[in-house]
Amino acid sequence: MTCDIGTVTVLKGHPDTLKLNAVLSSLDGRISFRLKDCGAVELNSNFSVSLQVCETFLRSVNAICTYAYTVALGPIAEDEIRWLIFEASVLRPAVYSFGASNRDQNRIDNLFRALDNVEKALNGTACRFIVTERTQGVVSVVDTVIWSTLHLLCQIEGFKGSGLTSKYPNTFKWYGDLLATDFKSIKTPSASNLKEFFKNYPVSQPKVAAPSKLDPTKSKNSSTAQEHKQVRPNVMNWFSVETTGRAARIHPILPKEGARNILITSALPYVNNIPHLGNIIGCVLSADVFSRYCRGVGHNSVYVSGTDEYGTATETKAVEEGVTPKEICDKYFEIHRDVYQWFNIGFDCFGRTTNEHQKKIAQDIFWKLDKAGHLLEDTVEQLRCDQCTRFLADRFVEGGCPFCGYDDARGDQCDACGKLIDATTLKNPKCKICKSPPRIVTSKHLFLNLPKLEPKLRETLDESMSVGFWSESARSITNAWLKDGLKPRCITRDLVWGTPVPKQGFTDKVFYVWFDAPIGYLSITASYCGDKWVDWWKNPGNVEIVNFMAKDNVPFHSVVFPISLIGANDNYGIVRSLHSTEYLNYEDGKFSKSRNLGVFGNNARDSGIPADVFRFYLLFIRPESQDSSFSWEDFATKNNSELLNNLGNFVNRALSFCANNFGGLVNDVSELKPEDCELIQKVNVELSGYLECMERAHLREGLIKVLNISRLGNGYIQSCQPWKLLKGDETMKKRGGEVNSISVNLVHLCAVLLEPYMPQTAATILDQMNLRGSQLPPIPPQFSQVIASGHKIGTVSPLFKKIEDKEVKKFREMYGSGNKAAGDGDLPKKPNDKSKKQPQPGQDSTDGGIMLVGLGSRYSTLSLEQLQESLNAQADKVRSLKATNAPKSVITAEVESLKALKAEIASRGGNPVPTAAPPVSKEQLPEKLNGPAKESVPVTPPRISNSDGQQPAPQSTKSPGNVTVTSPENQTSPGNVTSPQGRGSGSKNKKKNKKK
Secondary structure, X not given: OOEXXXXXXXXXXXXXXXXXXXXXXXXXXXXXXXXXXEOOOOOOOOOOEEEEEOOEEEOOHHHHHHHHHHHHHOOOOHHHHHHHHHHHHHHHHHHHHHOOOOOOHHHHHHHHHHHHHHHHHOOOOOOOOOOOOOEOOEOOHHHHHHHHHHHHHHHOOOOOOOOHHHHOHHHHHHHHHHHHOOOOOOOOOOHHHHHHHHHOOOOOOOOEOOHHHHOOOOOOOOOHHHXXXXXXOOHHHOOOOOOOOOOOOOOOOOOOXXXXXXXXXXXXXXXXXXXXXXXXXHOHHHHHHHHHHHHHOOOEEEEEEEEEOOOHHHHHHHHHHOOOHHHHHHHHHHHHHHHHHHOOOOOOEEEEOOOOOHHHHHHHHHHHHHHOOOEEEEEEEEEEEOOOOEEOOHHHEEEEOOOOOOOOEEOOEOOOOOOEOOHHHOEEEEEOOOOOOOEEEEEEEEEEOHHHHHHHHHHHHHHHHHHOXXXXXXXXXXXXXXXXXXXXXXXEEOOOOOOEOOOOXXXXXXXXXXXXXXXXXXXXXXXXXHHHHHHHHOOOOOEEEEXXXXXXXXXXXXXXXXXXXHHHOOOOOOOOEEXXXXXXXXXXXXOEOOOOEOOEHHHHHHOOOOHHHHHHHHHHOOOOOOOEEEXXXXXXXXXXXXXXXXXXXXXXXXXXXXXXXXXXXXXXXXXEOHHHHHHHXXXXXXXXXXXXHHHOOOHHHHHHHHHHHHHHHHHHHHHHOHHHHXXXXXXXXHHHHHHHHHHHHHHHHHHHHHOOOOHHHHHHHHHHOOOOOOOOOOOOOOOOOOOOOOOEOOOOOOOOOOOOHHHHHHHHHHHOOOOHHHHHOOOOOOOOOOOOOOOOOOOOOOOOOOOOOOOHHHOOOOOHHHHHHHHHHHHHHHHHHHHOOOOHHHHHHHHHHHHHHHHHHHHOOOOOOOOOOOOOOHHHOOHHHOOOOOOOOOOOOOOOOOOOOOOOOOOOEEEHHHEEEOOOOOOOOOOXXXXXXXXXXXXXXXXXXXXX
């Protein structure tokens, strides 16, 4: 049976096509895949080939070849891994260099050394293959890969007169035999394509340690061969790469033809609060990291955000403080701006929705919707407080939740069950201002006809989700809103503070904040670049719009706002990528200003801890796939282990060694040793992963890649021990200087990659390297020598300091411990009416709500794939309980959970049937069931190489042929759909689920 592994994208005209065709020929009938030619932009220009396997991208041709072989034939052997590394880092560069027009002796010597290894492996009449005999009639992946590289060599002009065939008879006999049998139908790249490719290959090649020292025919005791995930690009390009600073940013930044133009926004926080750490990581900090990355790799990007100043939240806060809404906005705008400045949030423009452009743009969109027939008139039942002589907006009303009975629900959403609420359905409602019971009256309002625009919205979102990057929660929440069809949505409110509705008969009303607030992105952009704002917002073919927010804001950014722009029919761009986070809790409780529980922006500033340390920890625990918690104990642990002992230690070791032993001068590196090549390859693996993570805004994983690189640097210094080399002869002393030079260059790379996360720390590192005066370097596609020999570094000092246990205790006391006693008073109360019927598993919640089904916060953000895994695990649990004769009540409870999972999967259109359980071992069964049984042979999942050799640890993502492949994130339990964090902290959020 043929297994299709997908579409492999290849850079047009690249020789990698030959290797992939050879794999198809070799595995004929077992594996299939399609080849798609494309340009450098589509492949991100740093790669020649790409294959997506679930959530992971394989970016090297040897990785893809290995994956295909693994799916077809099973795991490859360790000696094959060594050969794949050899082909990618030694043989292939030597062949490509030999193909260059200005072939020098150094290139020829490199080729001879590489071919010596192949000849040695094929020496003797018994050796018909490099690694092993045919497996199931198929030549090995090593033979296929190396044959393909030699086939290119044979097409190079001048090969026939080179004497190589006589110098390496076994090699070319082996090549000829396979050409006549397994690969006789392979199509050879055209001579013109090869000539063009080799012409662009680097012309100057450094002197590299003889490949024999990397002899793949010798088994190594170390595990370094297994640790190579991907060799990209080869170490030949490490030397003397010329770099320039980043292009100067001249404001206002405008889209450019032919550039990748990215408009980045973060959810607009309400100006009725001081932002806490959950608000900060939920929107502005995440967007800032992505924005800095975009600048670092040369994307033409602009980052805009601001404060959301209209609406009920502002009026409510103004009433509480006894001032006008305008005064509240002025006060809290300054607070927000100061907090974000302290956190080093690098907005291109941080504005306000009360700016002079808001009214004009919002009313223009409104009139276009009205003239296109997308607005409806209807009456709405509303609550009016006669004591206050005003209509009560949702947030001015409190009462019992009509769904779960929670007796302190707001008029717009219940904090206990997370469902959206019609304020008129509250039990025992009361005015939040005077506590009097309001009465229901009718009022005429305008509605946006969402059902009419829904088909176009679905079409637009399908395209956005296919070409952009959407977080799993963003997808699931959006699909939940679309699941049962949209309904008309009111866009006007009986308030005073807001953008006025211009239509006759409604001029005493203002726009509902969720119609009006997202338009703030447009008006703030107009505040930044004047009339040129349309170049960013009405230029969909040339601009990517990327949104960051907490998950409670998703439906308004993925449904309500886009559908307004679509209905306006004015060439507006729609969100391309939408990145939502789950919620950040505090010490397993919740942030509460009134109870002094949690760290708010002003607290962080006054704590004495640098902003970069807070940035680091928030990004390290960023709730990308599930809720997470800020813990002072963990904060100190991560600071002391990852920053102090890992990153800070490496930077200080490398720079201090240079300052103390070489007068601060960087040494020359004349020759790369095997351990240097090994380091460079490993660093490039992590760098490749970093770039991939950042493009997809997997910011937490990107940070881990940086820490992995510094950890590699520490290991490299420790294994080479340059302090001992300096005690030896001149050769050893020179080697000690080379090790330090490579380490110093790696420090520079760490600083550049760290800048999006910890900008001040990165600047400090560059300052210590005596590079602060120059422009910030760009983020490179590979690890290269950018600090030339002779450069003198500056004054070196430690980057971080230890956080002691006594400080942890102090901070916990200052900002609340988050223990049960402290948090209980802030958690949703249980319903008073115990007889009230609660939603049953699988029962639909309110239509139009964020929750998917009655299971809601437990399963709503899980993907179908994760649900299927949970279903399989639950089915296994039920089988095990039945097999061990567990109590009936226990089995029944677990069966109900199994049914609930099935219902959730079925509601998503999935197949609610668990896969067969693995065999239960005799040791797992009670003695009375330990009888004879049929032998079961579990299928061993193949190790998948994401590299030219490395086998990563498998995680739980399925791929063709039931193969387990590596997923970039190991998502576990879901988060809760509760209170807003990306937009404001005026709501309360539900207590975090305990991890299973």
